[in-house]
Every structure is written in structure tokens, then in C-alpha cells.
Amino acid sequence: MxxxxxxxxxxxxxxxxxxxxxxxxxxxxxxxxxxxxxxxxxxxxxxxxxxxxxxxxxxxxxxxxxxxxxxxxxxxxxxxxxxxxxxxxxxxxxxxxxxxxxxxxxxxxxxxxxxxxxxxxxxxxxxxxxxxxxxxxxxxxxxxxxxxxxxxxxxxxxxxxxxxxxxxxxxxxxxxTINLPHHITVSTAIDAFTHLAEGYLNRNSSIMSDILAEKGFILFGECISALRNGCITIRDREKLMLASTLAGMEISQTGTSLPHGMGYPLTYFKGVPHGTANGILYEGYLSIFKDRRKIDRMLELAGISGIAELGDTFRELLKCDLVLSEGEITQYTESMLCNDTKLKNHPEHVTRDDIAGIYRSINRK
CATH class of the missing domain: 3.40.50.1970 (Rossmann fold)
Known part of the structure; x- marks a missing residue:
């Protein structure tokens, strides 16, 4: 129904x-x-x-x-x-x-x-x-x-x-978007992907939001090679812009989830661009899911073989060398545990160890 x-x-x-x-x-x-x-x-x-x-x-x-x-x-x-x-x-x-x-x-x-x-x-x-x-x-x-x-x-x-x-x-x-520096093109494209993913893997998702997300995953996947080699055509840029807009339409229905809430301190305290802050959390974020059926579907549509390949791709594209101390991980984890809006959008129970583990995953290069 x-x-x-x-x-x-x-x-x-x-x-x-x-x-x-x-x-x-x-x-x-x-x-x-x-x-x-x-x-x-x-x-x-x-x-x-x-x-x-x-x-x-x-x-x-x-x-x-x-x-x-x-x-x-x-x-x-x-x-x-x-x-x-x-x-x-x-x-x-x-x-x-x-x-x-x-x-x-x-x-x-x-x-x-x-x-x-x-x-x-x-x-x-x-x-x-x-x-x-x-x-x-x-x-x-x-x-x-x-x-x-x-x-x-x-x-x-x-x-x-x-x-x-x-x-x-x-x-x-x-x-x-033609004259954007390559690192901004990459960071913003990954921001769009994280919107698509967090809306798709969301307690508030519906058939309508999923339709938007699934087309967005396809468009993003078609642009990964161009993002990797830097030869981005106007057609690629049109696909990325449409994927971004579809993602906006999607999260207007669902909201975002854990990585967006967790990324804010990385931007505020560490100066990491927003899309990059989200992207470097993604391998850890996806790994905490117990039910991975929608993750598998998402990655298939984007032409990515698994969570590990997504993590490798994002590390290659983002080139972020951020390392967090245990004190910072504790501070950011406690802050995230107060973010009821992002926590309730995640479809499964989330523990303090889950959040801390996602932050620790940044340090694994």
C-alpha cells in the first residue's frame, strides 16, 4: 500500500x-x-x-x-x-x-x-x-x-x-558551473550524492522520494569517471546539476540523516568543505546498517560494487587528510547524540559506539 x-x-x-x-x-x-x-x-x-x-x-x-x-x-x-x-x-x-x-x-x-x-x-x-x-x-x-x-x-x-x-x-x-575549480566540482557532486543517499536510507522515505533518488544515483554514477579524470563535459555538468536538484526535491520530503549532522563540526571546527565533510563519513556510515538491501540497490544504480569501493572512490576524489583525535571524536559524538532530528531520520537504532565508529573511520586511510 x-x-x-x-x-x-x-x-x-x-x-x-x-x-x-x-x-x-x-x-x-x-x-x-x-x-x-x-x-x-x-x-x-x-x-x-x-x-x-x-x-x-x-x-x-x-x-x-x-x-x-x-x-x-x-x-x-x-x-x-x-x-x-x-x-x-x-x-x-x-x-x-x-x-x-x-x-x-x-x-x-x-x-x-x-x-x-x-x-x-x-x-x-x-x-x-x-x-x-x-x-x-x-x-x-x-x-x-x-x-x-x-x-x-x-x-x-x-x-x-x-x-x-x-x-x-x-x-x-x-x-x-564550467569555471568551478575541480575540487569544488567534486565536493559539491559528492554533497549531492549524500543528499540522495540520506533521503533514500531514511525513515521518512516514500515511493516518490525513492524515484527521485534512484534517478539521481544513475546520473551521479554516469559522472564518476569524469570526476575522477577531470575531463568534465557540459553534458556531465548538466547531469550533476539535475542530480543535485533531484536530491534537493528528495530531501525536502525526507530530511537528511547522520552524516549531515556529523559533518557540521568538521566544517565549523576543522574548516572541511560541507560536501567533503559528508563524503569522508560515508564508508563508516553505510557500514553500521544491519539491513543493506537499499544500500545494495543504491550502489548498483550508481555502478559501484560495494561500500568499500565507494569509500575508496570518495577518498581518491576528495583527497582529504583530516585526522581526528580521540578527544575530538568524543566531543563530536556527544554533540551528535543531542541532534534528535538527524537521529530520528535514521531507520535503525543508533548507539554512541556507532557514532564514534563513524568518526573513527575518517582516520582509516
Whole structure:
């Protein structure tokens, strides 16, 4: 018997030049746009230029906030709002990777509710002004998720702010990823895989989320050789971007699981990029499962022979030399055991030794 709820309010427009070719859809969102992006990449890859061209074609006024850092903080979100709060902002265009999109979602809530960024963490069921997303990496899937993950320096961690904020439209143009450094292409691609896997191996999975995940595994598997040899074609990049977006659609239904919660301290305290932090946990994570039927199916679809091969592949691709001390493992394990949301999404009982063992697996090269 099929039993599920499925909600995906984001309109997806994919293809070369899709932003400029579809400028007319911007018109319905209002007369003034705030563009939220990072320091430089959107200027290099052409995405910012295309967004500005589309806005100007429709005679829509705009301002640019280009100070979003990797792993954006509550302070940055508040700064984006405060610097632009006197303007009649009707909608936001987020341009960049997950950092820009996550920050833009939070900024949209501040414009609608006129609160502080920290109040986002304690208030529930807030609505924001419309957001249009233009991803320039293929990894986070934030363009189709309701999540906004921000850095809270008071708590020394990253956290989902707990609101439901979907983009109204996601424009997918893989050309914007062509100039990404190879290590970022790899790390973000593995981030997309971890979304697919954690949604698939999840207490909340359904036939609908599994359909999305299984197509994503196939697309990712078709790109492994290109990721390994560095000869990544535009067709490969289209597949990775689609896999990332499918993964976002999937985890919008299921949430993520253990590796995402466990990866946050590796990013905050050790500076390990988000996708890499997830990926280096994966051999240990998959090894704790007692029921491996879905794992076997997942790896088969991706063209990977087993958990050990996945671990070897990720180590080869990520080239991460992180080593954790026993003190760090204990600290991070205790923190993870307080993360009820991630723990409850795992379909089997998880012990303290399981979590510590996953962290220790990082040290096995």
C-alpha cells in the first residue's frame, strides 16, 4: 500500500540561457529585486550578468548584496537586510551555491517579518517574500529544498533555522558551473550524492522520494569517471546539476540523516568543505546498517560494487587528510547524540559506539 505526502512548490526551468530567455516570468514578482550572492564567482561565471540583463529587460529595479561568505552566518543575513531594509524590495534573486541560497531564504523572512536574524531560530511558521534561485554549483540542491542552514557563532555550529522556505522558481543552467575549480566540482557532486543517499536510507522515505533518488544515483554514477579524470563535459555538468536538484526535491520530503549532522563540526571546527565533510563519513556510515538491501540497490544504480569501493572512490576524489583525535571524536559524538532530528531520520537504532565508529573511520586511510 502506498502512503505518502508530496509537496514541491518550486517551478524548475532548465537549459542554456534559461534566465534571459525567461525574463518575462520575473515581471509578476514586482518592481524591485534584491540580488543576494557571494563575493566573486557570480561575476566570473556570467550568472550575475544574466540576472541583471533579465531584470533590466523587464524594467525591474534592483540592488546587489554580494557579501555572502561560505557557510553564511546569522550576522551576514542581518546585514543584508539592514543595508537594504529602506528599499521597497518585492522579491529576491539568490545566485550562487548553497550558501547564497540559504542566506537569501533567511533574508526573505526578515523582509516579510521585520525581525532579527536570531529570532528566526525561535519563531515558527514564518513566511518570506518570493525567492528565485540560480544555482552555480551542483551539490546542495537548496534551490528545491525548504531549508536554510546558517552558522551560529554563539553556539559554534551550523543549524537549519527551522523555517519552510521554498524558492518560487529555480533556473538551472549548467554553464555557470564550467569555471568551478575541480575540487569544488567534486565536493559539491559528492554533497549531492549524500543528499540522495540520506533521503533514500531514511525513515521518512516514500515511493516518490525513492524515484527521485534512484534517478539521481544513475546520473551521479554516469559522472564518476569524469570526476575522477577531470575531463568534465557540459553534458556531465548538466547531469550533476539535475542530480543535485533531484536530491534537493528528495530531501525536502525526507530530511537528511547522520552524516549531515556529523559533518557540521568538521566544517565549523576543522574548516572541511560541507560536501567533503559528508563524503569522508560515508564508508563508516553505510557500514553500521544491519539491513543493506537499499544500500545494495543504491550502489548498483550508481555502478559501484560495494561500500568499500565507494569509500575508496570518495577518498581518491576528495583527497582529504583530516585526522581526528580521540578527544575530538568524543566531543563530536556527544554533540551528535543531542541532534534528535538527524537521529530520528535514521531507520535503525543508533548507539554512541556507532557514532564514534563513524568518526573513527575518517582516520582509516
Amino acid at each position: 502506498f502512503n505518502f505526502n508530496y509537496h514541491m512548490p518550486t517551478k524548475i526551468i532548465m537549459g542554456p540561457d534559461c534566465v534571459k530567455k525567461n525574463s518575462r516570468v520575473l515581471r509578476k514578482f514586482g518592481d524591485f529585486c534584491l540580488i543576494v550572492t557571494g563575493h566573486g564567482s557570480s561575476k566570473i561565471n556570467g550568472s550575475l550578468e544574466d540576472a541583471i540583463s533579465a531584470l533590466e529587460h523587464e524594467d525591474i529595479k534592483y540592488r546587489i548584496f554580494d557579501e555572502v561568505e561560505e557557510n553564511p552566518s546569522l550576522e551576514t543575513v542581518e546585514k543584508a537586510f539592514m543595508e537594504n531594509s529602506v528599499h521597497p524590495v518585492d522579491f529576491i534573486i539568490a545566485i550562487g551555491g548553497g550558501s547564497a541560497m540559504d542566506a537569501a531564504k533567511a533574508v526573505s523572512l526578515l523582509f516579510r517579518n521585520r525581525i532579527t536574524a536570531r529570532e528566526l531560530l525561535s519563531m515558527k511558521n514564518l513566511k518570506g517574500i518570493p525567492i528565485l534561485s540560480i544555482p552555480t554549483t551542483a551539490g546542495t540542491g537548496s534551490e528545491t529544498t525548504p531549508y536554510s542552514v546558517l552558522t551560529d557563532h554563539q553556539e559554534s555550529t551550523k543549524k537549519n533555522i527551522g523555517q519552510v522556505i521554498f524558492s518560487d522558481i529555480a533556473f538551472l543552467d549548467a554553464r555557470y
